[in-house]
Amino acid sequence: MDNTVVSTGTEGKTWGGGNKPLKASYGKMMMWFFIVSDALTFSGFLAAYGFSRFKFIDSWPIADEVFTHIPFVHDGVSRPMIYVAFMTFVLIMSSVTMVLAVDAGHKLNKAKVTFYMFLTIIGGLIFVGSQAWEWATFINGDYGAVQTKGGNILQFVDTNGERVALRDFAVIDDHKERVQDNRKSGIWFTSEGTLPTYTVSEVLNGLEANENILVRTQIINEEGEKTVLSRAESLKQIKDNGKVVVEGANLHVNEYGSPLFADFFFFITGFHGFHVFSGVVINIIIFFNVILGTYERRKNYEMVEKVGLYWHFVDLVWVFVFTFFYLV
Amino acid sequence: MADHAHKLEILRGLVKFKSNTQKIWGVLILLTIVTAIEVVLGIYKPEAFMAPFLGMKILNWIFIILTIVKAYYITWDFMHMRDETKSLRRMVVWTAVFLICYLIFILLLEGGYVFDVYKEGYMKRDF
Numbered sequence: 001m002d003n004t005v006v007s008t009g010t011e012g013k014t015w016g017g018g019n020k021p022l023k024a025s026y027g028k029m030m031m032w033f034f035i036v037s038d039a040l041t042f043s044g045f046l047a048a049y050g051f052s053r054f055k056f057i058d059s060w061p062i063a064d065e066v067f068t069h070i071p072f073v074h075d076g077v078s079r080p081m082i083y084v085a086f087m088t089f090v091l092i093m094s095s096v097t098m099v100l101a102v103d104a105g106h107k108l109n110k111a112k113v114t115f116y117m118f119l120t121i122i123g124g125l126i127f128v129g130s131q132a133w134e135w136a137t138f139i140n141g142d143y144g145a146v147q148t149k150g151g152n153i154l155q156f157v158d159t160n161g162e163r164v165a166l167r168d169f170a171v172i173d174d175h176k177e178r179v180q181d182n183r184k185s186g187i188w189f190t191s192e193g194t195l196p197t198y199t200v201s202e203v204l205n206g207l208e209a210n211e212n213i214l215v216r217t218q219i220i221n222e223e224g225e226k227t228v229l230s231r232a233e234s235l236k237q238i239k240d241n242g243k244v245v246v247e248g249a250n251l252h253v254n255e256y257g258s259p260l261f262a263d264f265f266f267f268i269t270g271f272h273g274f275h276v277f278s279g280v281v282i283n284i285i286i287f288f289n290v291i292l293g294t295y296e297r298r299k300n301y302e303m304v305e306k307v308g309l310y311w312h313f314v315d316l317v318w319v320f321v322f323t324f325f326y327l328v
Numbered sequence: 329m330a331d332h333a334h335k336l337e338i339l340r341g342l343v344k345f346k347s348n349t350q351k352i353w354g355v356l357i358l359l360t361i362v363t364a365i366e367v368v369l370g371i372y373k374p375e376a377f378m379a380p381f382l383g384m385k386i387l388n389w390i391f392i393i394l395t396i397v398k399a400y401y402i403t404w405d406f407m408h409m410r411d412e413t414k415s416l417r418r419m420v421v422w423t424a425v426f427l428i429c430y431l432i433f434i435l436l437l438e439g440g441y442v443f444d445v446y447k448e449g450y451m452k453r454d455f
Contacts, residue, residue: 022412022413022415022416022419023412023413023416024412024413024416029416032416032419032420033420035420036420036423036424039424039428040424040427040428040431043424043427043428043431043432044431047428047431047432047435047436048435050432050435050436050439051435051436051438051439052439053439054436054439054440054442054443055439055442055443055446056443057439057440057443058443058447064370080370080371081367081370081371082367085363085367088363089360089363092356092359092360092363093356095402095406096352096353096356096406098406099352099405099406100349100352102408103348103349103352106348148455149455150452150453150454150455152453152454152455224378241455305408308406308407309407312402312403312406312407313407315402315406316399316402316403316407319395319398319399319402320395320399322395323366323391323392323395326370327366327370327388327391328384328388328391328392
């Protein structure tokens with residue numbers, strides 16, 4: 001039996017099934033068509049990201065200032081690209097072990113298929129874990145910022161242009177009256193989100209007290225850097241327009257700049273992460289089938305090839321996500 | 329399925345591998361080199377590539393071209409598109425490439441237009 005489809009007894013008849021006009025089995029061809037449609041879905045997302053970016057081309061966050069961390073390293077030094085390069089390499093590596101598993105499958109080598117499938121699953125898990133960490137870092141944020149009435153983000157820098165965190169200069173008001181409301185605060189009231197650590201007035205007091213701190217706006221100048229305001233302008237902006245303190249990023253606010261950047265980041269990397277996760281689950285199922293000898297009895301490892309196609313596709317999408325979120 | 333013939337040449341026959349396994353490792357090396365170039369350019373951002381060209385920095389064009397190179401080798405060698413029939417390959421690749429190019433064209437053009445409206449029109453966003 002040449003493929004995994006059960007013999008229908010109509011092989012060789014033109015309309016009876018069992019024909020392979022493209023020399024690919026039904027399952028493999030359908031996996032290709034699924035991949036085409038899924039590729040179009042991802043392209044839709046990435047093109048929408050491109051639309052929003054072109055719409056705010058002069059104020060879009062600079063990725064190198066957003067993703068600067070490495071796990072377990074807390075020295076405050078900015079290291080853009082390093083960790084995401086590691087993630088990319090892990091995914092490419094797991095693609096390699098997958099294709100090696102497919103190759104071993106062609107040779108009906110059960111032990112090797114098992115081994116390489118196992119490595120592929122491990123690679124996928126490392127990648128999903130890294131992505132979860134990346135999300136957590138992004139959500140927690142770094143320096144904090146103030147959002148204006150118009151929704152623009154004002155960040156803080158010292159006179160050398162180095163970023164300054166709110167916690168380093170805000171003057172804490174011990175008598176502040178606003179506390180987080182709970183259910184017991186009112187009859188109809190149920191809950192509200194966590195309040196920022198500082199209020200705008202605390203940030204303003206801190207700014208007034210520290211002569212060397214300036215405000216940096218979202219607008220990108222000629223040199224491709226964010227505009228830094230003068231001392232007088234800085235105070236004026238925070239005093240007149242500062243509305244809320246923003247720490248980290250979520251679907252509503254984003255301390256790094258346009259909230260759309262955070263929305264697209266969560267949505268696209270989330271959708272991709274979901275693909276990786278489901279790929280890992282499918283790989284685990286196939287892994288156990290290999291161990292149980294299902295394909296050994298079929299004398300055919302095409303199932304490994306089909307999940308392999310899906311797994312490589314996930315890698316393929318990541319190559320583009322990597323480019324458009326971290327490089328360009 | 330012993331009849332599985334693999335085409336073992338990459339880079340238009342410049343590099344020819346002895347076995348499929350060897351080709352896989354060869355493609356890995358190629359992809360790693362391309363990614364390394366991207367990362368190094370992304371970290372150091374050489375001044376020479378910062379000039380604008382067709383609406384984007386030259387550096388961004390380099391990134392996009394390198395990405396397409398990577399996508400090509402993942403599809404052709406890891407997904408074995410090289411070994412499929414010409415008609416299957418065209419059904420998948422041409423359809424996707426055409427639709428994606430069209431989508432990118434209309435959305436980016438529209439995005440640029442909306443930017444101009446915000447910028448030139450009587451719209452105030454700086455408050």
